[in-house]
Amino acid sequence: MDLKELYQDIILEHGKSPRNYGKCLGYNHNAIGHNPLCGDQVHVYLKLNQKKMVEELTFEGSGCAISIASTSIMTELVKGKSFQTAKKIVAEFLSMIKTGSKIATKDLNEDQKIKIMSLSGVKQYPMRVKCATLSWHTLVSAMDKKIDDVNTEVVD
Amino acid sequence: MDLKELYQDIILEHGKSPRNYGKCLGYNHNAIGHNPLCGDQVHVYLKLNQKKMVEELTFEGSGCAISIASTSIMTELVKGKSFQTAKKIVAEFLSMIKTGSKIATKDLNEDQKIKIMSLSGVKQYPMRVKCATLSWHTLVSAMDKKIDDVNTEVVD
Amino acid sequence: MNIENIKSQFPIFSKKINGKQLVYLDSSNSSQKPASVINRLDSFYKNEFSNIGRSIHSLSVNATNKFDETRMSVKKFINANSKEEIIFTKNATESINLVASTFGQQNIKTGDEILITELEHHSNYVPWHYLRENKGAVIKFAPINDDGDIVISELEKLINSKTKIIAVTHLSNVTGTIVPVKEIIDIAHKKNIPVLVDGCQSAPHLKIDVKDLDCDFYAISGHKVYGPTGVGILYAKKKWLEQLPPYMGGGGMISEVKKDKITYAQLPEKYEAGTMPTAEVIAFNESIKFMESVGIENLVSHERELTNYALEKLKTINSVCIVGNPKNKAGVISFTIKGVHPHDIATILDEDAVAIRAGHHCCQILHEKLKLNATARVSFGIYNTKEDVDILCKAIENCRKVFNLK
């Protein structure tokens, strides 16, 4: 396996300059996820509007390139989507990372698909799967508002 | 090593019909020893008179042939001896069992030496050393009256 | 099932003791290990060694996966609901201490009662005794009858509103009694009382199904089921592991550590502090595979046959007394010889390379009840044969000869 498949330029770029970083104004959902393996932590802020649309999605936290890029890309792709669509995208992402399945949804355009698939190399690196999935699990938890804390140990 | 060297007739005989069994009248020293390995227990009763002579020495307890015979023979040999001599005999016995040294003391007659040496085969059976030595350690403890309990784990 | 073939998988039986073929009848103490287990230890240390969980490098990833595979195998082996219910400890004793300590912390107050039985091994009594010493709990002992069976109606009488937990062995390591734990668990659960089962002797001799039993806790020793030393298992229902406090504290069992606050990891890590017996747990997977390759049913029936054969033969020897006569019995026979102390029996049998155990077998309460200081114990493993029993009986005859018994 080539490292360049894991560390694609798009990942390095998002890792270095994450989008949607910070606390968004008027968020009405949020959750914290952490990875006890390394101490990395992500805080996801979400504004669901009355139509249950993801109006704002931002994050704070620190982590490796994979984790930051994954989170940054997530915020880009999920922002503006409906609650249902957001959930579907998360599910497809998780399934891609775990089983290597393709991204089939019509809710993402080609550009967005390329972005999300840039993370598919992680599948080859089992110890890094948690880095890539933590924020996605945290997003679900924020949307569901069931628990405040997500812990990668449980959900994977 | 021949089992018959361990289980000499004299040992089987003492094991079956121990001498000086029971609680002697007027004992002024006593101690309990036990072997946590098997739960065997010996209670030694000792009457030291004003001249510090072992006037009476008896025991109660249960155990294997080696342990009962060793205790029985001990009571026979030590009874009637002075405090000092008794201690010397114990020391010679323990050294015989542990290092295989000969019994040299002049305080025992030939007959008694044969008796005590009948136990020397135990040296070849490390797991049985405690069976043979428990009551002797317990006697010392009764004489010294320092502690009430002897535990073969410590003293060996 | 070809026992000679199975026996040949155990390297130790190619060894001679005092120039004689080893007859190993001390498996309840610890079983011998098949080559597959020993070789797995060897290959893991030689080719794959790494600690698990904490590192990202390939060796560690591999070790972590292999470790997890054993957990999955154990889960399947005892039919647990999820692998989060499988905790690795160092031995069954730690497994029971873990439960007694954490359950006690949370649920035991002065005057509360803990119900155990007269059959219990010290490892299923001393940990509860600590709660008596430190928390003022009361320990009750369900009695056995003359056959060595737990009398369920008597046990039931000892249950009351103060009873907080019941801890009972599945198979006595002295009398071989198979305890009807399922029945006990049913009774207990009707009164909302959790039950810990000491499965040390049942795991090597019976089929285990924790879901069917519905037990709350189940303790197993790896080294008694053909595994390496240093590995114990605790099965516990998830609800307990979630609600009880952690046991040992340290690396690997935490989530977040601050100067003023600590949160703990999820299951099963919450109960696995510090570096695990990594290699031993990984090799333990081979023990389970070995048992599965034999087939638990085959193992059970082989051992039943052996036990019955041995009982028959032993009973014909003058002055041999079998300890207990339980309704259901497996793999363990204790006996005495009138006029020969068990220690002497063991020493004399050893001369014929027959390895048995003599003593109280960590069951002083039971021996007190039986009015015996010690017993001699024969216990079987899958590798034992009728020939072993024949050699045992001959050695017992020799023992009688040494002691000039008629």
Added chain:
Amino acid sequence: MNIENIKSQFPIFSKKINGKQLVYLDSSNSSQKPASVINRLDSFYKNEFSNIGRSIHSLSVNATNKFDETRMSVKKFINANSKEEIIFTKNATESINLVASTFGQQNIKTGDEILITELEHHSNYVPWHYLRENKGAVIKFAPINDDGDIVISELEKLINSKTKIIAVTHLSNVTGTIVPVKEIIDIAHKKNIPVLVDGCQSAPHLKIDVKDLDCDFYAISGHKVYGPTGVGILYAKKKWLEQLPPYMGGGGMISEVKKDKITYAQLPEKYEAGTMPTAEVIAFNESIKFMESVGIENLVSHERELTNYALEKLKTINSVCIVGNPKNKAGVISFTIKGVHPHDIATILDEDAVAIRAGHHCCQILHEKLKLNATARVSFGIYNTKEDVDILCKAIENCRKVFNLK
């Protein structure tokens, strides 16, 4: 000393990872094992296996003696007064839990203080935290300075009449700081405060002399000193082991067991409940022999040389920052690369078969203090060479390349 010769004693180094020679720089996590240790496990299981202590047969006598020989070797290795001061546990984490729990039971009341340091591994913090939770104790942290050294004068200020015990690492598993524990023990003993030393990292890297240190407790992990997993050691002064209550309860640690009363075995058995990691402890003797065959002085000087060489080389690499700059340092180097997260470093290095560790290394308090979420850690064993360091540095260059660093 011929390192290639020593390295050839470790079978794992004949293995290739991703087609490359393994460069193992994760020994602080767990060391690799020499063939003598692995082979001893193999031969013990294949030819001699038996449980110890409890049986009378020859196999058991032999195992018991061999087990005892390891205890004697450990006693000699750390210069303890007697073998009764050597307790075998499953890992250093259990050793520390044992002390925290039993010492706490006896000596800690609400408001009492426990003094640890900011360098401590979670295994030397969480067990004490339990006393805070359950007994209302207070935990104080002796601070480190920017170099990663404990400031003795600051530590001294934190000692007062409520301080009941001090627990401190001998060698940091992050910064490599060698802590002047002897000095701390002197200060503590003047005020009658006992000291536990976490010797997990010092045992593999330094000469240990508990008599010279005069520490009250010393905890060691077998698997970090070239031994099998599943073995830990607790050294404790006899007076403590005599006066403290037992830890786990079960078989082997009792003297007499009655329905209403239990008395405990003498030392060291009092603290060794249940079946021990018998084979692993016996094989551990070979680890000590291995270290003695190398010579601790040689080991120390080889690792010092390596550490200095690595520090020199790493400092020349752009954007590499070494964590801490302690006065005395041994065998452990943590670093960061500006712009590359430690996890990414570890993954990229692994591609070159360079095994390092990334994360908080079970030292979240220290990382919080350093304002770092994670670090990359290189740690040496006796088998490492300057060539390993060269390969490491090349791999770091590759890492910089992957991340397009200038």
